[in-house]
Amino acid sequence: MTVELPEPASGTPDAPPLPRLRRRADRLDDDVVREVMAMVDSAGLLEKIEEWRAEERRGPGGRPETFPMRAMLVAMVLCPGTDHPVLATAMTDVLFRRISPNMRHELGVPTPPGQLDQRAKLAVYRNVRTRLHALLQLMDPSPTPKNRRLDPGTYAANLERRQSAHTEEEWAERARRLEWFINEIIEMSIRTLSRDVRRQWKGCSAVDATVVPTFARPDRRQKRKRRGEPPQVLTHSADPDADWYVRNPTDTRPDGEPDRAYWGYEASLIVSGSDDPGRPQNFPSLTMAMATLHKPGRNPGRQAVRALASVHDRGHPARLLAGDRAYSSAKPEDFQLPARALGYEPVFDYKVDQLEIQGSYAGMLQIEGAWYCPAIPKVLIEATIDLRSGAIDEATYKARLEERWKYLVLPKAGPDAEGHVRLRCPASNPAPVARCDLKPASVRPGTQGRLRIPVTAAVTAHPPTICTQQSVTVPPEAGAKFAQPLLYGSDEWHAVYATLRSTNEGMNGFLKDGAREALGDPQRRRIRGVAAQSVFVALLLWAANLRKIDRFLVQAAAEAAGTAGPRPRRRRTRSLGEWLPEQPPPSATVTGGPGPDPPTAA
Numbered sequence: 016m017t018v019e020l021p022e023p024a025s026g027t028p029d030a031p032p033l034p035r036l037r038r039r040a041d042r043l044d045d046d047v048v049r050e051v052m053a054m055v056d057s058a059g060l061l062e063k064i065e066e067w068r069a070e071e072r073r074g075p076g077g078r079p080e081t082f083p084m085r086a087m088l089v090a091m092v093l094c095p096g097t098d099h100p101v102l103a104t105a106m107t108d109v110l111f112r113r114i115s116p117n118m119r120h121e122l123g124v125p126t127p128p129g130q131l132d133q134r135a136k137l138a139v140y141r142n143v144r145t146r147l148h149a150l151l152q153l154m155d156p157s158p159t160p161k162n163r164r165l166d167p168g169t170y171a172a173n174l175e176r177r178q179s180a181h182t183e184e185e186w187a188e189r190a191r192r193l194e195w196f197i198n199e200i201i202e203m204s205i206r207t208l209s210r211d212v213r214r215q216w217k218g219c220s221a222v223d224a225t226v227v228p229t230f231a232r233p234d235r236r237q238k239r240k241r242r243g244e245p246p247q248v249l250t251h252s253a254d255p256d257a258d259w260y261v262r263n264p265t266d267t268r269p270d271g272e273p274d275r276a277y278w279g280y281e282a283s284l285i286v287s288g289s290d291d292p293g294r295p296q297n298f299p300s301l302t303m304a305m306a307t308l309h310k311p312g313r314n315p316g317r318q319a320v321r322a323l324a325s326v327h328d329r330g331h332p333a334r335l336l337a338g339d340r341a342y343s344s345a346k347p348e349d350f351q352l353p354a355r356a357l358g359y360e361p362v363f364d365y366k367v368d369q370l371e372i373q374g375s376y377a378g379m380l381q382i383e384g385a386w387y388c389p390a391i392p393k394v395l396i397e398a399t400i401d402l403r404s405g406a407i408d409e410a411t412y413k414a415r416l417e418e419r420w421k422y423l424v425l426p427k428a429g430p431d432a433e434g435h436v437r438l439r440c441p442a443s444n445p446a447p448v449a450r451c452d453l454k455p456a457s458v459r460p461g462t463q464g465r466l467r468i469p470v471t472a473a474v475t476a477h478p479p480t481i482c483t484q485q486s487v488t489v490p491p492e493a494g495a496k497f498a499q500p501l502l503y504g505s506d507e508w509h510a511v512y513a514t515l516r517s518t519n520e521g522m523n524g525f526l527k528d529g530a531r532e533a534l535g536d537p538q539r540r541r542i543r544g545v546a547a548q549s550v551f552v553a554l555l556l557w558a559a560n561l562r563k564i565d566r567f568l569v570q571a572a573a574e575a576a577g578t579a580g581p582r583p584r585r586r587r588t589r590s591l592g593e594w595l596p597e598q599p600p601p602s603a604t605v606t607g608g609p610g611p612d613p614p615t616a617a
């Protein structure tokens with residue numbers, strides 16, 4: 016079942032078809048609660064939870080439930096959807112105070128305790144907290160002891176005991192459950208868009224990781240005796256699944272710990288972007304998927320692929336994928352090859368030591384993501400290096416790129432079903448675009464005025480395969496680490512990369528708005544463990560997506576009604592135009608000589 020947004024009523028063309036969940040109020044309207052109930056029911060979460068509970072059941076079961084799991088899920092979703100923190104106390108407040116008696120009856124929630132019955136109130140809160148932890152335990156992939164700061168001996172004993180409670184396959188199954196659950200929560204927000212709007216997006220995305228601080232103090236460690244030597248842990252953190260997130264690893268405090276650092280997790284997010292940077296975006300920028308939270312800086316490529324696999328499994332399209340230099344530095348088998356197998360084409364920037372020649376195959380040279388003729392001049396190979404070092408200016412760099420692209424090895428056909436692609440040299444038949452003495456058929460009247468490839472003595476003495484054959488077949492793994500479909504440094508590359516990367520960075524800032532989701536504030540997620548934090552972050556992403564969808568639909572409705580108006584100015588600093596000198600009035604302007612005397616009164 017898909018939850019479609021209502022269409023505007025007839026006679027009211029400017030009524031925006033929006034979900035109204037962003038109202039932070041003491042009481043929640045029944046239609047708001049019913050909308051969330053419909054989202055939860057359509058996602059299939061309840062059926063999966065019941066299946067997992069049956070798999071985990073070891074005996075006849077415990078006491079009867081005070082309220083059904085459906086009510087628990089609705090409360091979890093309503094908290095971030097109405098700008099409230101994701102806390103067990105807030106969920107208790109939703110179920111027993113903020114929804115109407117009618118909604119409590121529909122959800123199977125009992126009558127709340129009296130205002131002065133403090134003991135009953137505490138019992139209700141404990142019940143909600145117990146139900147929440149029971150849900151999270153079904154998908155907790157970590158055996159680490161949480162919620163207490165333990166010494167190493169006690170920590171190791173507890174870890175061993177918890178680890179032995181389940182087999183490796185059972186722990187792996189919990190990890191799969193968690194990844195499915197958090198991405199299904201995100202998918203609930205995407206389904207609120209109509210099918211026609213969803214189909215507008217063709218799959219261009221950006222991947223990035225952002226820090227998620229956790230509600231726990233870090234490990235207490237012994238002061239380092241030697242630089243580079245790992246310090247000994249004296250007391251473990253109450254959230255040992257987390258670790259240090261360091262913005263600048265070279266900065267350290269006097270005690271040896273990193274400066275400008277957070278104890279927390281890292282969230283690898285896939286954000287939808289513009290399919291055509293030159294046109295207005297016809298699909299809102301949304302978080303499409305996330306990997307389970309992980310320790311910062313650990314295998315960013317693998318984490319990204321897990322999120323991309325979720326996007327693929329839910330039937331969304333795949334096209335260009337922009338990532339920063341952390342992803343161009345990943346191992347091809349961890350990121351680039353799996354991403355391409357899922358249908359994505361990475362768009363990268365490179366570190367300074369990744370420029371120039373990046374590899375070779377069949378004599379071809381891979382230069383900044385593309386294959387080139389082996390006779391390409393060195394000055395063209397080093398164009399980007401010279402620009403970054405300041406040896407040449409931007410205009411010279413562009414001119415060198417134009418010359419470099421004349422040496423491109425061209426595709427003879429698109430990739431086959433296995434990802435192999437057939438390439439031909441620019442001077443090969445049947446349609447040469449350059450002249451080369453090693454390919455005599457290219458030196459003919461039809462190619463006069465085209466590039467004359469300067470064949471070196473070394474190439475003439477030992478011509479590589481690309482020079483002796485009309486074409487070569489390149490396997491997927493050849494040059495996979497740095498390959499990208501757009502020419503590095505071209506206008507198209509700049510437009511796509513800058514647009515997609517700014518979309519991702521903008522989403523990170525959007526999520527950390529302290530007045531809304533406040534992803535950077537651990538006080539609003541006071542629970543520990545990778546499962547709990549992952550679920551709560553997914554709920555915040557769901558709420559942020561709804562906020563993005565609201566803005567998008569309001570803008571679309573305003574444009575359709577012709578009332579959109581100019582885009583508001585985002586900068587708070589003053590414009591240079593405010594310093595323009597005042598112009599004298601026209602009557603006082605001197606144009607050459609003295610004018611006629613003004614008329615005198617009669």
